[in-house]
Amino acid sequence: MIAETVAWFGDAANWSGPGGVPARVLEHVGYVALALAIALVIAVPFGLLVGHTGRGAVLLVGAGNIVRALPTLGVVTLFFLLLAESTPAAVVGLVVLAVPPVMAGTYAGVQSVDAHVVDAASGVGMRGMQRLWQVEVPIALPMVLGGVRNAVLQLVATAAVAAYVGLGGLGRYLMDGLAILDYAEVVAGAVLTAALAVVLDLLLAGLQRIVVPRGVRLAELTRSKGPA
Amino acid sequence: MIGASSHGVIGRWRRIIAVCAVLVLATACGNPLRGGAEGGDDGRIVIGASDVGESLLLAEIYAGALRGAGADDVTVRPPVGGREVLVQALQDRSLTLAPDYSGNLLRYFDQDTSATTSDEVYRELPRALPEGLEVLDQSPAENTDMLVVREELAAQGVRTISDLAPRCDRLVFGGPGQWGERWRREIRELYGCEFKEIRTTDTGGPVTVEALRSGEVQVANMFSTSASVYANGFVPLEDDRDMFPAQNIVPFAVEGSLSERERDALDRVSAALTTEKLTELNVEFSERKRNPADIADEFLAQARNR
Amino acid sequence: MSLIDELGTYLGSANTRAQLWAALAEHGYLALLPILFGVVLAVGAGWLGQTWPQVRGTLAVVANLVYTIPSLALFVVIPGVIGTTILDSINVVVALSLYTAALLVRPMLDAIAAVPQAVTASATAMGYRPARRYFGVELPLAVPVLAAGVRVAAVSNISLVSVGALIGVGGLGRLFTDGFQREYYAPIVVGVVLTLLLALVVDLLLVLLRRVLTPWQRPAPTRRADEEVAA
Numbered sequence: 001m002i003a004e005t006v007a008w009f010g011d012a013a014n015w016s017g018p019g020g021v022p023a024r025v026l027e028h029v030g031y032v033a034l035a036l037a038i039a040l041v042i043a044v045p046f047g048l049l050v051g052h053t054g055r056g057a058v059l060l061v062g063a064g065n066i067v068r069a070l071p072t073l074g075v076v077t078l079f080f081l082l083l084a085e086s087t088p089a090a091v092v093g094l095v096v097l098a099v100p101p102v103m104a105g106t107y108a109g110v111q112s113v114d115a116h117v118v119d120a121a122s123g124v125g126m127r128g129m130q131r132l133w134q135v136e137v138p139i140a141l142p143m144v145l146g147g148v149r150n151a152v153l154q155l156v157a158t159a160a161v162a163a164y165v166g167l168g169g170l171g172r173y174l175m176d177g178l179a180i181l182d183y184a185e186v187v188a189g190a191v192l193t194a195a196l197a198v199v200l201d202l203l204l205a206g207l208q209r210i211v212v213p214r215g216v217r218l219a220e221l222t223r224s225k226g227p228a
Numbered sequence: 229m230i231g232a233s234s235h236g237v238i239g240r241w242r243r244i245i246a247v248c249a250v251l252v253l254a255t256a257c258g259n260p261l262r263g264g265a266e267g268g269d270d271g272r273i274v275i276g277a278s279d280v281g282e283s284l285l286l287a288e289i290y291a292g293a294l295r296g297a298g299a300d301d302v303t304v305r306p307p308v309g310g311r312e313v314l315v316q317a318l319q320d321r322s323l324t325l326a327p328d329y330s331g332n333l334l335r336y337f338d339q340d341t342s343a344t345t346s347d348e349v350y351r352e353l354p355r356a357l358p359e360g361l362e363v364l365d366q367s368p369a370e371n372t373d374m375l376v377v378r379e380e381l382a383a384q385g386v387r388t389i390s391d392l393a394p395r396c397d398r399l400v401f402g403g404p405g406q407w408g409e410r411w412r413r414e415i416r417e418l419y420g421c422e423f424k425e426i427r428t429t430d431t432g433g434p435v436t437v438e439a440l441r442s443g444e445v446q447v448a449n450m451f452s453t454s455a456s457v458y459a460n461g462f463v464p465l466e467d468d469r470d471m472f473p474a475q476n477i478v479p480f481a482v483e484g485s486l487s488e489r490e491r492d493a494l495d496r497v498s499a500a501l502t503t504e505k506l507t508e509l510n511v512e513f514s515e516r517k518r519n520p521a522d523i524a525d526e527f528l529a530q531a532r533n534r
Numbered sequence: 535m536s537l538i539d540e541l542g543t544y545l546g547s548a549n550t551r552a553q554l555w556a557a558l559a560e561h562g563y564l565a566l567l568p569i570l571f572g573v574v575l576a577v578g579a580g581w582l583g584q585t586w587p588q589v590r591g592t593l594a595v596v597a598n599l600v601y602t603i604p605s606l607a608l609f610v611v612i613p614g615v616i617g618t619t620i621l622d623s624i625n626v627v628v629a630l631s632l633y634t635a636a637l638l639v640r641p642m643l644d645a646i647a648a649v650p651q652a653v654t655a656s657a658t659a660m661g662y663r664p665a666r667r668y669f670g671v672e673l674p675l676a677v678p679v680l681a682a683g684v685r686v687a688a689v690s691n692i693s694l695v696s697v698g699a700l701i702g703v704g705g706l707g708r709l710f711t712d713g714f715q716r717e718y719y720a721p722i723v724v725g726v727v728l729t730l731l732l733a734l735v736v737d738l739l740l741v742l743l744r745r746v747l748t749p750w751q752r753p754a755p756t757r758r759a760d761e762e763v764a765a
Contacts, residue, residue: 069733071696157604166435176405190607308702521549
């Protein structure tokens with residue numbers, strides 16, 4: 001099996017044209033990026049609003065739990081049929097699954113901001129919006145990105161499942177290879193999909209580390225070094 | 229303090245283990261898939277289906293017929309994949325039986341066969357099949373691959389694949405994932421047709437229909453008993469050089485897995501099934517969305533009363 | 535035809551109802567059996583981590599890695615790796631067991647590491663050997679953490695089983711492939727609703743189970759009364 005897979009990767013035919021690896025990877029990343037962008041536009045403002053005002057939190061958490069239980073294949077097929085059976089419509093199914101983790105991350109991030117910090121910000125004369133953008137958002141950003149990481153893992157996996165309804169991307173290797181029991185193709189598809197998920201996750205993990213505001217990092221440093 | 233509570237904890241831990249043991253037993257006893265991996269000798273019959281819609285319908289018909297012949301442990305598995313999957317599953321005995329199509333089945337095991345008519349194909353099949361697998365009587369019902377186009381293209385005088393051939397290099401084709409590997413060379417050699425692109429849609433299902441309807445592809449591979457070809461006004465092209473072989477429906481089984489009585493029951497069902505009847509049943513299944521087991525029951529009741 | 539009528543017609547068939555029960559039972563089995571295996575794996579990983587603290591980092595990285603593998607990719611590769619037949623339901627069980635374990639290992643390691651030194655020291659002083667201390671003291675104290683992880687894993691497994699329909703084993707997932715093939719909403723809607731109900735019921739049962747297993751965490755009766763008044 002391993003030899004066949006290596007041979008598959010070595011075959012130049014698998015690297016060119018619309019069915020080649022670069023094209024498929026780009027397609028897959030494209031679906032993930034598109035769905036994530038739409039999900040961010042929807043989820044971040046909501047998460048900020050709920051986190052900032054504290055209103056609607058129960059609803060948000062409940063909705064998040066329900067969506068986590070949603071069968072991805074069901075969502076993908078349902079949206080495919082609902083939206084005129086066009087392939088791009090499958091992306092809408094992806095968005096539905098990506099919104100809750102981003103929203104939960106944003107909400108949790110804003111929630112986690114120390115009440116004393118918010119008080120201090122008000123104390124130095126910051127208004128609501130100012131406080132949100134200059135204090136709460138920067139401090140919440142790492143947790144927002146945590147939500148984004150969860151969403152991206154979900155998206156990479158679901159975009160592969162969506163190959164079932166005719167979406168391109170790496171899922172094609174899995175579905176097409178499976179249909180004709182071409183194990184080399186299936187394994188290659190699986191390796192590529194898993195690798196893509198890992199790479200994207202690592203990139204975001206790096207980003208998550210970078211965006212921690214300097215103040216927060218310093219505070220944590222002193223806290224961890226300070227007396228127990 | 230800690231000591232006392234930790235003794236209580238140990239007692240509780242025993243309880244946890246007991247609960248887990250009960251759960252394991254419960255799931256083991258209630259396992260709905262018990263023995264699911266074995267079809268064959270123990271009288272258990274597992275029927276498979278490919279992802280061609282009507283395959284599931286045929287599987288339910290076989291299941292009904294076998295139950296009628298006294299088999300009491302008959303399961304129909306959810307449809308999965310193409311012929312490759314079914315052949316593998318029959319060979320490893322995960323399945324006992326699956327409906328298949330004579331021409332494609334023959335071609336699967338013998339790439340170079342020149343048999344095209346029903347009789348030729350059926351005569352050659354037993355020789356081509358691997359050890360341990362067999363086909364029962366074939367049905368007069370046929371479901372062949374066909375290339376279909378939209379009305380606009382047909383109106384320009386494209387009625388046969390030969391008519392299509394000179395335009396192939398400007399046309400995008402849509403079909404199942406395995407189509408290119410099976411037919412690309414064939415259609416080039418026989419008709420001189422080389423499509424601009426061969427896209428994977430699905431096996432004559434909604435993705436294919438939508439791709440052709442929207443113009444994403446201009447030619448698609450569909451099936452002669454499919455209700456959606458006519459429902460969408462697509463035009464089938466005549467296969468004027470007999471590229472696609474005859475595709476009679478035939479039960480494809482593990483050798484020696486069925487009793488004489490069960491084989492007779494399947495033979496009778498095959499004899500009663502015609503292309504016309506199958507197309508009707510397909511309309512019930514894919515247009516009227518009825519449960520395939522219900523359709524099978526009705527068909528079998530009718531067949532018995534004749 | 536409206537969706538309500540469509541659902542009526544769909545559920546009107548006795549064959550359909552029988553198939554739904556079978557699919558539901560299969561779904562529950564495929565989602566929950568891996569929880570048991572996953573818990574066993576995670577308990578084993580916790581034991582490894584407690585015995586050799588230096589492997590904790592590796593275990594956590596491996597768990598994270600497994601968790602990033604997309605489900606369909608894992609499902610299709612498993613028969614090739616462990617040599618099962620392609621249509622065997624064990625493939626789905628193995629994949630979901632791995633996910634469950636991956637989800638539980640990290641919190642499990644953290645929970646074991648978080649057991650106060652004083653507690654482990656007293657247990658050792660009382661003559662507990664490492665194994666007995668792990669199963670008798672540290673593991674029970676990690677149950678709340680484990681229980682929280684199990685709830686997440688159960689819900690996620692119930693959602694993931696459906697993907698198995700693409701490899702011919704998928705419980706309620708079969709309804710989605712059927713609905714898709716026939717452009718038929720009824721089975722898809724029924725499948726989604728049943729999946730959500732199953733997740734809800736299982737989650738409630740797990741909450742109950744956790745309460746049975748961790749009586750020391752239950753609030754004292756008087757305090758609970760206070761809370762009710764407050765609520």
